Amino acid sequence: MSASRILIAIFLIPFLAAFLCPLAGLWRRRFVHPITVLGLSGSAVCAFCGLLKVVRTGPVHYTFGGWAPPLGIEWTLDGLSAGMAVLISSMALIVVAGSRVSARAEVGESVTAFYTSCLLLVSGLLGLVLSADLFNVFVFLEVASLSAYALVASGGRRARVASLRYLILGTMGATFYLLGVAYVYAATGTLNMADAAARLDPVMRTPTAVLGLTFIIVGLALKMGLFPLHGWLPDAYTHASDAASALMAPIMTKTAIYALVRILFWVFGTGTVTETFPVMNMLAWAGAIAVVAGSVMAFTQTDLKRMFAYSSIGQVGLIVLGIGLANKTAMAGAFLHVLNHALMKGCLFLIAASAGYAHGIRTLDDLSLLGKRMPWTMGAFWVAALSMIGVPPTCGFFSKWYILLGALRAGQPFFAFLIVASSLLTAAYFFRALEHTYRQRPERRNGGEGPVGLVAATTGLSLTIVSLGVLSLHVLRIIERAALPPGLQ
């Protein structure tokens, strides 16, 4: 298969599967899950092949309908997008494959619609990641978001309210993004990223371009749940069905971060965002505030999934902080943390799904049931929590380490201090949860481990967390070689 076909297959396989799903669902409902898993695994395999190819031979391009890039729509697979594609498709595969039983218990009749939305969500995110066209990014952002609204709404009565609030804020974010694109288009007359990058340089000091930059940042910040624009996130992740939040939490916010990085560094250019307009510095501060705020809010939660959701807000802040420091070390650390945090959050939400399914565990208080009944889940919880805190040798330590080094390199010891402090805050709320698992358990109820799929998924993810930590240097090398923005110091 040629490289450009691989590129398009990454998106097309889950997208076609999304159309196949309802048809199959009409006929036999039990075929829906296998089709979803097949679609996602096809996409994951293609994404892996694409990543290998890109790392070896450089970026791959695809143009639609044979129109040459500035006129036609172009898709690009480079190190960063290939990495994101691998992350999105394989995380989705793990979550969907693992949560079959618990999802069936939660969504019941509407399993066809559920998995169709899953596939649409994943293909939307993949399209967003692969596209090299600003307007295309908007469309896929909305494809993914619409499916996400549906997925959140699948969680029941509360979830519908959460979903509607998410929808309103999410649409506002998309609208801001589109407005920013309009300004960029007005300034350059193009929507192709590479083309816009070349044309933006001379006009960068005009208000048009600056407004474009601002609106795009605000729009994407809303989509990624960057504090204080995070209002939609906790409710959406808490009330969505367990399988849906496990699917969304690791990859949705990350993809918005990806879009931001892509546009800031590949369209506006490293020089522009670090020197002409020091937006990176502002982003770093925003990230720093989000780290602290997210962690503090996580500490006050009593609901397990809500705590994870607030923790996501903090971790998004950490990633944005790493990006905002705008040097190679911190950026590599931030990218590494995108990967690591996706693994950890996926693992944690799957644990929540497993615990909820097996023992109805929803709050921290209920966690005392987890202890001896679910040893495997418990082990995975420990590993994921330690990684969130950043205890070596789990992967969370290494990404934090590089962001920390980046902060020192940027001459910002305050941020370095903040990163350590945020680790301690994270430790505070995770150990608060872990403490509950050691409380005395008077009543003796039946039941043991969660469904096999979930146990396998969480155990596998926790093993990955440890091994990716030990082998983090290899991931870092790939990031440094193929994924860092051009022109970064």
Next chain:
Amino acid sequence: MGDVILGYANYWVSVVLLLSGIYVVMAYRNFVRKLIGMSLMQTAVILFFISIAVKARATVPILEEHATLIVPAHYDNPLPHVLMLTAIVVGVSTLGVSLALVIRIHKDYGTLEEDVLIRRMRELP
């Protein structure tokens, strides 16, 4: 002064629409009103996009049969219109999903006021 207002009339309209949209979303507690505000915002952006396609003394971008020399400056930019068709589709589907949600929420809770809803949501078992 008059130039600034009249010469940029469509931009001003889009700014006013955008700001009022944001205001409606923020200020009103009723979800249907919020959705109206949301649609206003989308419309504002669509108007803005269409506005940047306009060129002075240019016409609709339809090539006449006998035209031999094509001067781009004589025609409005067609691309934003096409893009906005897509954006409208996206907007309509969003609105569709949101209205579906609104209907379900109204069935479940009997109200669409945000603060009441959040309170009832918390009280659910």
Next chain:
Amino acid sequence: MIVESIRPGLAVASSLAAAGLILASGRRPNLREAWTLIAALVKLGLIVSLLPGVCSGIVYQTDLFEIMPGVRLFFRADPLGMVFGLVASLLWLVTSVYSIGYMREIKARSQTRYFFCFALCLSSTIGVAFAGNLLTFLICYEVLTIATYPLVIHNETREAVAAGRKYLVYTLTGGGVLLLCVAWTYRMCGTLDFVPGGFLAGQAPPQSLMVLFALFMAACGVKAALMPLHAWLPTAMVAPTPVSALLHAVAVVKAGVFGILRIFGFVFGPSLLKSLGVIPPLAALAAFTIITASIIALYQNNLKRRLAYSTISQLSYIILGAAILTPTAFTGSIMHLANHAFMKITLFFCAGAIYCRTHIESIDEMGGIGRQMPVTMGAFAVASMGLTGVPFLCGFVSKWHLGLGAVEAGEVALVFVLVISGLLNASYFFPIVYAAFFIQPSKSFRKKEHRTALLAPIVATAILSVLFGAIPFLIERQHLLASLSVSRIWGQP
């Protein structure tokens, strides 16, 4: 001379493997305990097998792989690490036997978790001892912190959980500061490998180095229970006694002290430290800790808490010895690191044995207990005399070197501190011994001495503290190992 060898790495890995096996055989207690013992024996054997080579000046190294750009994960058995590694692995074996006896005696629950975490702790302790660079050290240090937590809260009572929380707040904060230090060092030097005599000299302006040193001391000072960072240690005494014995007298706190020695000798280096002028405040703090902790110990009625404060005081001996910055005192420090471990673990074992049999924890009720448990209390007497500094017991040897070093450096005030503290030691230990043997019991103790699993370790460690104070050959060997590492640091042949 550096020789590649797999043995230091294996020594770390052996208890890690045991941890896995323990978890796998949780349903069969005898097999599970067998794994613990086998791993302890293997570990001890591996480390002892390194001893002749290390004594003749060889440094064994297990190079694993590069874990960060320019930083490798590797273990290196140098003389300083050997002292700690040897002590920890020797006492693990003893404690394993004791743990098995203790946990079965009190019919503790979750024993699988207990032995699993214990093995994990030992792995990381040996990792701390053999770490070849700051990053390896940091990793092992953090794993040690985390692996100890389930042991501290083992009883799962409200009190234990609260103690665990306090323990974590202190140690994780220390770990965070350590992380900051290590990152800063890496940023400054681009390397983290320990170099005898230090590698920081000339890498940064003195002001930054002073701040860095203060941060390092704060980081390791938490585990070393340097006042005012000590509060977690007495609280953590709610843990089962074997945990207090091994971890809070040997592994965890010694990891902190050992870290300080490492940072003194292999990161900053004595000459840099002297020129920075950061030592007097640290020495003053250590001296303050020695005296204050001893005074507080006088007022403790709970035996384990008294021992905890005694530990705090004794740990600062080691820090003080390092802070005197003369080869003799540093040698004394290293020797005290080992000797204190032998004596303190004996005392904790005794406290545990008493609790096991009689459920007595407070000193008031121990009158006459020596008549029922003569062997236990005899061992207690030996160990407490050793800590006080009675000749022919191992505490005397290391204290002698500390005092000698202080005299050499002209710090007579510090000698005075040592003497005062010796007197205080005597005044909080001897009343217990006196009461145990010479006071009529207030109530009758039904049961008598213990089963062998509990008694043998007590006797063994008590004998160890006698041997290292009375047998010239052993003292010489210990002194050789300590002075070898000192001569590496000071750069003498």
